[in-house]
Amino acid sequence: MSASSVALIGPPGPATAFAAAGLLFVRYDELPADLTAYRAVVVLAGNYPEPTRLASAPLAEYVRGGGTAYVEFAVDDGFLPGGPVRDAHIERIFTREALTGIEPLSILDEHLSRAQEVVAPEGATELLTYGSVAGTHKAVFGPPEHTFPALLDIPVGTGRLLYATTALSHHIQGRYKPVRRWRRLLQLISANLVGADAPPDLEVFTEPHVWVASGEPVKLVVRGPEKPQTDLELVEASPGRYESEPSVLPDGEHTFAVGNQTTTITVGPRRERYRRMIDRGIAWFDRAGMFYDAPDGSEGVAEGFSNEIGFDGKLPFRPVPRGDCYTQTAHAFRMYADLTGETRGHTVAENLMRHVVEEEQLTDRNYLYGAFEPRGARTDLTATNNLFADDGGWISLFALISGHLESGLRGVESLIRTANTELGLQVDPWRTPSTLMVKGWDEFGRSPIEDGLDLTSHWQSSALCAYLYAYGITGEASYLEIAERGLDHMASHHPRARLETSRTCEAGRFLLPLAGGYFYTRKPLYLRTMLDLAEYLKSRQGPDGGFAEWDGKCPPSNEAYGVDEASIFQANGDPVTDQLYGTPFAAWALPIVHQITGEPVFEELAHGVLDYLSRIQIDDPDDDQLDGTWQRAFDFDAWEYFGSNADIGWGPYCVETGWSVAPTLIAAMQYLHGRPFFPPAPAAAASATGAASVVASVRAEFDSIRRGEPAEPAFHRREDGRIVRVQGGVPAVLGDLRAVGEPAWARNEPVNSYEIYVRGADNHLHHTYLDDRVGQGRWQQLGDLELADDPVVAFNPGADAVEVYVLGADRRIHHCSMIDVRGGHTPWEPVGTLHFTGSPAVMYDEKLGSVRLVANDTAGQDRRTRKVNRWHLPWQDYSHWITA
Known part of the structure; x- marks a missing residue:
């Protein structure tokens, strides 16, 4: 159909979405008075997030006379459906039965969009619906009780009006997800307008995607309604999926064409790929403005970006000065300086660590002594945040690694005094300062651990790692003893565990303390548990190396969606990985476990997950916010960042300097450096009287406080x-x-x-x-x-x-x-x-x-x-x- 058959009214930006969908049109800034020459009319929301004010008389006459029009998010004098304009807070758009080409109840995330809450006119067909629905790709519990239309097909006279209560054309600028489904939606709307068939929904990719290590096989995959014609022989592996035989390609870049689509894969050495990933990840900190106004880290590092994508497509900057992010980032930059010889990394690391040890450790002489305020510099008691045990464990560990022995040991001793005396595991790990102040250390040690928290590596692993590292550098046997108590209890109950986010995340987080425990004790229990974890991770590993989320904390109903912390997938089988709580920690631990145990399975898993992280690293030079980083949820089937957006704190699109970016870089550099992570067997450390005297001095501080001695x-x-x-x-x-x-x-x-x-x-x-x-x-x-x-x-x-x-x-x-x-x-x-x-x-x-x-x-x-x-x-x- 010629371009002159469709009139599109709206600015160039929103028009891009329909152009990308293949619609040919003549664009106008304002509605022409005479529309009779056009087979279809498209009116876009050029003022979004405000509705377009439309003088719709020519359009009404055109439609009533037999024309077809698509209009979105507009108000007029009565021709268009009307209703109050509101923010769609946790509602998402999903498809109804009537939309051909996308399966019913398919979800389209639109990120806090603005919409009109209209009532469907009599005779209208509801194609898309707003509602609070749980699910990743599908509304798994069906439509919720309260909904309102997102796209209506309304018969008007002898014509048709497609009316969208929000700006569907905003999906490109607003980064709506999943991208492929949004693009398909506009293809279907465009075809519907002009009475044509939508183009075949063809998807072409290689497996693995993006890059493969030298000497490893790759295959071409095509998904579509029928077998395509290509130079390679394709076999239907499953309905609608066609694959070539795996083949080993020479190093370099290779492009495959199928129909009018192409896909490219790079083949090259693994170490070069990891180094590229590291360089780009380090550069992201500066490009995205994570160091505020001081690139040397002297003013600290921001937490990252929040999950909520704005109308402009940007993620909100989250400036919170978290101690765990500071210390993880410091270690990443320290390792990068060692890798490259650049002194800047050491400067950044020293400045960030100085902030934490000087300003975030609580040193008032009470039962908070030694803990770290995890959300900025210490202040008075009323403003002290919850003292999260996992944050405190990571901060203590990295303080020890960075050479801040006294501060790190104070953190370790604080954790020991807030652990259950029998099990050596943290009690009430998201404890409030008032709880600690009222109970005191002795009562805390006698307190039972509620709700199976003793078996969750999410909360326990960092403290256990800190104890083990403290043992390695001081030779103090009691640090190893408390770590063994905790590890013995958790490992002997494996695979039973309380799931904070998912079973997959728990598995990845449990590896590092087990590795340290095995390094110092050679207990068969620890090795057996690590091998069990390896078997589990292999069972969850996707074709590109990532570990799919499984057994999560997922909403049990539509009513529970978006009201609490939750996993970034909905059901087992969703092809989603977690780059905040899971993947980076598994990638960090696996090379260390392989080095300690020599078991080949750990090297295989390490290669898989590090390869995966290198493939999903965002590669968009035009995007200063995201180029070179990782967001929380990646869908390895759709091959884009996407997941269930049910988590009210850290949804699928957030970015963290610590927990995500820094541990990923640490993991890759740990692999490239090949150095031992845990200090050597502490026989040498035990003879270092300096370390022993620091342990004694720090413990004396705690003892003095416990006795109530003034200072x-x-x-x-x-x-x-x-x-x-x-x-x-x-x-x-x-x-x-x-x-x-x-x-x-x-x-x-x-x-x-x-x-x-x-x-x-x-x-x-x-x-x-x-x-x-x-x-x-x-x-x-x-x-x-x-x-x-x-x-x-x-x-x-x-x-x-x-x-x-x-x-x-x-x-x-x-x-x-x-x-x-x-x-x-x-x-x-x-x-x-x-x-x-x-x-x-x-x-x-x-x-x-x-x-x-x-x-x-x-x-x-x-x-x-x-x-x-x-x-x-x-x-x-x-x-x-x-x-x-």
């Missing part, structure tokens, strides 16, 4: 202006406040705390506290008084108050008091009218029962006064003071 703090300003507390010999950076002066502090005995004051870079006074039980508070500015010098403070036992004095910018001394109610400072008030050169010296005079001040005025005269009740006596010179 006098001191505070100072470091070069960058941050305030540092040193207590019990352990430093802690106090928040982000930048100061220009040295802090002053006083013991506030009535509330068992220290009150700390400092002049900030803004020349205002800032205050925080150190409570004996709940720890450090957050900085708060005290009023708007502008300071000219550092504060001085003294505790006034006569008034149960901390007295605070500063030199204001007006050169007068100003005063406020902190009473014994937390944060209750009185307003600033000047102490007399004299002007001074600096802040006063202050002390409490026990004989007089009052606070005394000494200061030098601008005339060079020493002046003294004292506080009586809440008032200050007039300033006196020295001679008057001593004769009073």
Whole structure:
């Protein structure tokens, strides 16, 4: 059909979707007055996410007179169906019985689209439907109770109106999934408009896809309604699937053509392919802006991108400073520096680790001691996030790997004290600070482990790895002993396990601690369990090497879709892999397991999963967000990133710097380096008295806290202006406040705390506290008084108050008091009218029962006064003071 037979009204961007579907058209910016020359009319939503305002009289006349039109997401004066415009939050589009060419109940994900909730006119046929439906490719529980139309076929006079309540043409810019189904949908709509047959739904690919290692076989696969004509002999392997015989191709790039479609595969050495994957993954951190404004990592690294794809097709940037992402990324860059000889990787690693060990470890002397705040720098107790045991385990492990021995061992000791004493496994692994504070370490150790959490490697594996690594570098036998207790319990119950995300993820996560346990003990139980895991992973391995998700935490009904954390597949058999919780950790562990055991099956599995990760790495130079990275869910049958979008936290399209990208790079570099992961048998480490003394010192810190022993703090300003507390010999950076002066502090005995004051870079006074039980508070500015010098403070036992004095910018001394109610400072008030050169010296005079001040005025005269009740006596010179 000629282009002149279809009029398309809309801007070039949305028109691209119909052009890609094969529709030939003449494009207009506005609806022509005369449409009689056209066999069909297409009106697109050019203002999406706002509906198009349409003067539809010419269109109504055209359709009633026998024309066929497709219109989407528009409002007019009554010809088009109307309804309230709303966001489709968790609803997805699915097909009804009436749409020919796509199976009924097929899902089309449209990512938080906007739509009109219309009522279908009488006589209309509903082709597509909005509804909250569980499933990956199919709505497995059928249509939900509440739905509304997404695409209607409406008879109007002698013509037809296809009306879409949302912008179906937005599927390219909005990255709707699965791409192939959306493209087919528009092909079917286009064919329906002009009364033609849709082109054959032909799919051509190689297996494996994209790349294959030198010397390994590859075959051509065609899926379609009938056997195609090709130069290669194809055999129907299953209905609609035609395959060539596997063949070994020479190194290089090979292209196959079938009909009007082509597919290309590259053949080359495995090590070169992995190195290419690593280079591109490292480059992604800079290209996607993960290091904020400081490419050396000195300002930290972002968590990545959230799952929700916006109207512009972009993923929301997620700037959360997670300690686990910091440490995993640091190790990846450290390994990259070793691989390439580039010093930048070491700089990035050092900067990221400095953030974590200096600012995220909790060192207040209470039962949170040694744990890591996993969502940014430490702050006061009320703002501390859940202390996730898995995050704490990874952070502790990588702190040890990076050489931060004291910090890493504090993390290990904290995990040990929050483990069940009998089993050596974490209790309540997503624990809240208040739970720890109330229970204390002893009660935590006696607490039972609920809901089978003792058997989930999702929560337990990182802590076990940290214990084993600590044993390897210190020779401390108790670290190995607690790891053995946990591994023995979990391995002896295998394959029974609590499934946090899926059985496949649990299998991949269990390998690394088992490998460490076997490395140090050679227990047959650990090897048997690893071989069982290998057999399971082989049974779930797809043709390209990835491990399909199985036995997941999937919605049991349509009503349960999108309301909780969930797996990224719906049912066993969905060809989906998990690049957040599963694939990277299996890829990381398998080369290590092979090196330790020598069992060929582990090398075979390692090659398969690393090959797979290299194939599914996003390769789109025009996409700064995603080029070189991995999203969470990959469908290896549809060969695109797609999965069930039921998870409210981390759906199929999210990207994590840690957990996903960094562990994948670590896995590939672990393979290329070939170095042992766990430190050598600790006979040599045991003789290193330095490590032994650090273990003893760190344990003494915990013992002192358990006994409730006080430790006098001191505070100072470091070069960058941050305030540092040193207590019990352990430093802690106090928040982000930048100061220009040295802090002053006083013991506030009535509330068992220290009150700390400092002049900030803004020349205002800032205050925080150190409570004996709940720890450090957050900085708060005290009023708007502008300071000219550092504060001085003294505790006034006569008034149960901390007295605070500063030199204001007006050169007068100003005063406020902190009473014994937390944060209750009185307003600033000047102490007399004299002007001074600096802040006063202050002390409490026990004989007089009052606070005394000494200061030098601008005339060079020493002046003294004292506080009586809440008032200050007039300033006196020295001679008057001593004769009073």
